[in-house]
Amino acid sequence: MAALLPARPxxxxxETVQPAAALALRGDPQESDWHEEGGFxxxxxxxxxxxxxxxxxxARTRGDAAALVEAFRRHGTDLLTRLSGHFAFAIVEPARGxxxxxxxxxxVYRLCLxxxxxxxxxxxxxxxxxxxxxxxxATISPQTxxxxxxxxxxxxxxxxxxxxxxxxxxxEALLFDNGQLRRWRYWQLDYRRTAQASxxxxxxxxxxxxxxxxxxxxxxxxxxxxxSFLSGGLDSSAVAGFLGKVTDGKGHCVTIGFQHAGxxxxxxxxxxxxxxxxKHEVFTVGPREVLEVLPKLAAAFDEPYSNSSVVPCYxxxxxxxxxxxxxxxxxxxxxxxxxxxxxxxxxxIFDHYQRxxxxxxxxxxxxxLARAPGRGRIPLLRQAANYVELAxxxxxxxxxxxxxxxxxxxxxxxxxxxxxxxxxxxxxxxxEKLYDDAAGDAKIQRMMHLDLQLTxxxxxxxxxxxSCTAAGIRVRFPMLDDDLADFSATLPADLxxxxxxxxxxxxxxxxxxxxxxxxxxxxxxFGLPMFQYIGELxxxxxxxxxxxxxxxxxxxxxxxxxxxxxxxVRGGRSGTHAGIVWDLAVLExxxxxxxxxxxxxxxxxxxxxxxxxxxxxxx
Numbered sequence: 001m002a003a004l005l006p007a008r009p010x011x012x013x014x015e016t017v018q019p020a021a022a023l024a025l026r027g028d029p030q031e032s033d034w035h036e037e038g039g040f041x042x043x044x045x046x047x048x049x050x051x052x053x054x055x056x057x058x059a060r061t062r063g064d065a066a067a068l069v070e071a072f073r074r075h076g077t078d079l080l081t082r083l084s085g086h087f088a089f090a091i092v093e094p095a096r097g098x099x100x101x102x103x104x105x106x107x108v109y110r111l112c113l114x115x116x117x118x119x120x121x122x123x124x125x126x127x128x129x130x131x132x133x134x135x136x137x138a139t140i141s142p143q144t145x146x147x148x149x150x151x152x153x154x155x156x157x158x159x160x161x162x163x164x165x166x167x168x169x170x171x172e173a174l175l176f177d178n179g180q181l182r183r184w185r186y187w188q189l190d191y192r193r194t195a196q197a198s199x200x201x202x203x204x205x206x207x208x209x210x211x212x213x214x215x216x217x218x219x220x221x222x223x224x225x226x227x228s229f230l231s232g233g234l235d236s237s238a239v240a241g242f243l244g245k246v247t248d249g250k251g252h253c254v255t256i257g258f259q260h261a262g263x264x265x266x267x268x269x270x271x272x273x274x275x276x277x278x279k280h281e282v283f284t285v286g287p288r289e290v291l292e293v294l295p296k297l298a299a300a301f302d303e304p305y306s307n308s309s310v311v312p313c314y315x316x317x318x319x320x321x322x323x324x325x326x327x328x329x330x331x332x333x334x335x336x337x338x339x340x341x342x343x344x345x346x347x348x349i350f351d352h353y354q355r356x357x358x359x360x361x362x363x364x365x366x367x368x369l370a371r372a373p374g375r376g377r378i379p380l381l382r383q384a385a386n387y388v389e390l391a392x393x394x395x396x397x398x399x400x401x402x403x404x405x406x407x408x409x410x411x412x413x414x415x416x417x418x419x420x421x422x423x424x425x426x427x428x429x430x431x432e433k434l435y436d437d438a439a440g441d442a443k444i445q446r447m448m449h450l451d452l453q454l455t456x457x458x459x460x461x462x463x464x465x466x467s468c469t470a471a472g473i474r475v476r477f478p479m480l481d482d483d484l485a486d487f488s489a490t491l492p493a494d495l496x497x498x499x500x501x502x503x504x505x506x507x508x509x510x511x512x513x514x515x516x517x518x519x520x521x522x523x524x525x526f527g528l529p530m531f532q533y534i535g536e537l538x539x540x541x542x543x544x545x546x547x548x549x550x551x552x553x554x555x556x557x558x559x560x561x562x563x564x565x566x567x568x569v570r571g572g573r574s575g576t577h578a579g580i581v582w583d584l585a586v587l588e589x590x591x592x593x594x595x596x597x598x599x600x601x602x603x604x605x606x607x608x609x610x611x612x613x614x615x616x617x618x619x
Contacts, residue, residue, distance in 0.1 A: 002026045004129040016041045021094035035065035042068040046087035080186045084482040099176040106480045107170030107457030119179035127302040137164040138602025142418035149404045150427040153306040156458045161303040170457045191440025195490040203509035213481030214242040223247035227320035227328040232268030235331030244276030256312035257284040260529040287533035298586045299593035300470045306586035308528040317471035333479035336451045337488040338506040339496030353391035396435035404580040418556045442493035531578045547585035
């Protein structure tokens with residue numbers, strides 16, 4: 001199991017094996033720690049930060065794992081109230097058959113678990129590793145594949161691509177004692193404490209906390225060996241700027257450029273690098289660069305993951321590593337903490353409908369538009385009906401509705417047998433509960449709470465962490481500093497989108513520090529012109545078509561739908577279905593790399609043995 005843990009070349013290993021319990025660690029010594037003492041064994045990866053002075057002093061002198069053991073002795077599971085930072089840890093006490101595990105508040109690090117038989121617990125930071133434990137199967141079902149497509153590019157926690165496994169959610173812990181497993185959320189961001197300071201004071205505090213967060217990430221690091229993702233957006237520019245300030249310009253920034261102007265933000269990144277006096281490299285990703293790494297990246301994840309921005313993310317980390325950096329800073333988290341996703345504003349259009357009397361909505365408008373003749377033919381009538389249908393749904397429904405099923409019904413994508421085994425409302429119920437469980441009343445706070453898990457932890461952090469591991473470089477996330485996050489939650493909700501503009505408060509706070517062109521530019525995101533590239537490089541189109549063709553041998557998807565996708569790719573007209581083309585091609589490449597049989601059963605993890613990869617290697 002330990003041998004399959006993802007780790008960089010400098011990884012070190014430790015283990016203890018006893019009749020009642022075993023624990024192993026494999027990790028970079030700068031990012032992991034191990035300790036055995038007094039009947040306990042503890043392993044930790046990441047960058048924990050102790051808020052208890054005595055435990056902090058112990059961690060400095062003997063390591064974080066020793067501090068974990070001592071904290072568990074003194075405080076039991078309440079040690080989590082004294083621990084912040086980003087981490088995954090496990091403490092086992094073999095003599096009592098007891099284990100205590102947790103991951104950090106934002107899910108930067110992860111933990112998979114399974115109960116292969118009554119009275120037993122197996123866990124690992126990798127689903128691949130966990131598959132090796134006797135009795136833990138590796139079954140992929142229609143339901144787990146449905147969740148993968150429902151959440152666009154991943155299976156959200158606590159789910160797992162394998163039916164036999166689950167994952168801890170951000171801020172979740174488990175205690176296994178006397179053969180019984182208990183799981184609980186020990187933390188979530190609390191929006192109920194509103195700051196009373198003036199706007200100017202809050203602006204100043206944001207700048208101070210951002211600088212402190214970047215400085216904290218640099219503790220124990222060499223400034224000249226620290227890189228920073230720099231897309232030219234607000235958050236990456238702020239992180240790079242404070243890196244330059246804290247290190248007197250010794251840091252190093254990397255930007256990914258594209259051959260299509262609509263996706264390229266290089267000029268903004270260059271302006272930020274000049275402003276802060278940073279060393280700056282630009283690497284252009286074209287269609288050949290995509291083809292070169294796509295099979296490798298599809299196989300790098302322990303669960304299928306298909307966000308296309310993983311390709312530029314990987315190249316950014318690789319260029320930083322090749323430049324001599326040992327650690328890179330990423331700007332992820334700003335949108336989910338400071339109201340930066342455009343849907344936070346766009347969803348407001350549906351609030352107008354909810355202000356109408358309920359009787360008017362439910363007894364007149366909704367039935368009338370649902371039965372209106374010509375609804376599918378008349379554009380205005382169709383738009384009105386779609387608006388009313390969405391307005392009548394929950395906010396969580398609308399936030400999770402922009403997936404593959406928005407364009408094609410589920411029953412047309414899956415085979416008849418697979419569709420019969422799917423609970424189509426299961427993921428939606430989970431998302432609605434997550435939205436409802438937010439510790440805040442404002443709509444934008446609840447939307448950010450949902451995004452902190454579904455968008456940030458389950459997607460963006462997985463992408464960056466896995467890409468950096470594949471590139472051989474450590475990564476840290478200053479925007480997810482606990483003190484900065486706690487501060488963000490105290491901001492009045494109406495400040496976040498003041499004047500009907502996303503990130504208005506954040507932009508005003510950084511005015512004068514960031515170049516004004518970056519503050520004024522429209523939000524773009526970190527996308528990849530993948531469909532343009534498919535049209536420009538026939539070998540890339542071949543990769544996707546071959547993967548979709550191979551997918552037909554599996555029992556899950558409708559062969560006619562896959563043939564339709566192949567025809568669209570070959571004909572250069574994959575527009576509406578372009579997202580699911582990428583999702584399904586990556587899924588097939590990943591399943592082939594894991595030895596998944598056509599019926600969804602899994603053999604032991606194997607190195608990728610895929611003819612498509614061999615063809616890529618041969619040019």
